[in-house]
Amino acid sequence: MNRNTTHKITICTSCRHKGRTCRPSYELIDRLRLAVSAVGDAISEDFEISGTACMAGCDRPCTVAYHSTRKASYLFGDINPDDDIADLLEFARQYALLHDGWCSSVDRPGKLRSTTLARIPATIMAVEDTLERAS
Template structure:
């Protein structure tokens, strides 16, 4: 059975635009929480992702200078940390499109030029798949 990919979204993040407006910080849900809800709604409705991607909240991913932050992972694939996200329709579509291509790519490495431009420019890290640990049992 194949692993289910995981998309974690920092639910406590606020984008730079929100941070510049203290009134919004006091009255609105965090931008990351809004992003999480918008992405969840699209993933549930996407046949290519349904059952293949779990969207999960994460509390502070320490990417505050590049927030909002999300991480896309699967133990057998490359893993990505992406920043400069927000809950706008464009960013939500970018993240879901990238998640779709990630799930479809056997190694989790979608072709660079096919990734949404915002994702290409705001990938903070690409981690290699988790290596197998040799068994010490004989």
Template structure:
């Protein structure tokens, strides 16, 4: 089975209204948790996943938003996620699933539990 690298993109700028600006955003916390979980992956489960933070995904009302994208595959956008270690690991699991999928399709019942809802968009691969 051929796999491609999937990017797990985490918005690091959005925060709930009234949140102290001196504190880390939920996205920053989720990004750090995902990076730590990936570093602790001794089995290579997340070898085809690239984790990166971006300053804004422009869905500010959906605090803690992420996207999955890879060349030639469907892209996904999720929002309103928890910003903890469990979500971070499930994001990595889902990104690995996306990397293994020939066209990037992520069936609802095959996604990790915390990614079975909160989907905001599924975009077709470029040029299809």
């Protein structure tokens, strides 16, 4: 991966599929890394793919987040490592090209249209100049 990576995909590693003892998130991380490597230049930016402890999506595992500097972030749930890699890759392509990360649900690929748990606006900090001097 490029050291200047600005796009990240983060997958919850602490949750389990309800009623099952498997940990599908580690499998999802491996499959997604392989898929991103296989498409190479088809994704315009390098993506860092990693796991993290709880993302509070336990009722909707596997939980996947897309985030980047100065872009809206997305949290998706109900992701299946066996069925949803193509949709995750397509969204990575799309997300890399979106200037502010903002897209409507109808523009998201396949299953990601209906499994969005959150879209979080980019955090932009503004500092107001003031004419008064602190005393």
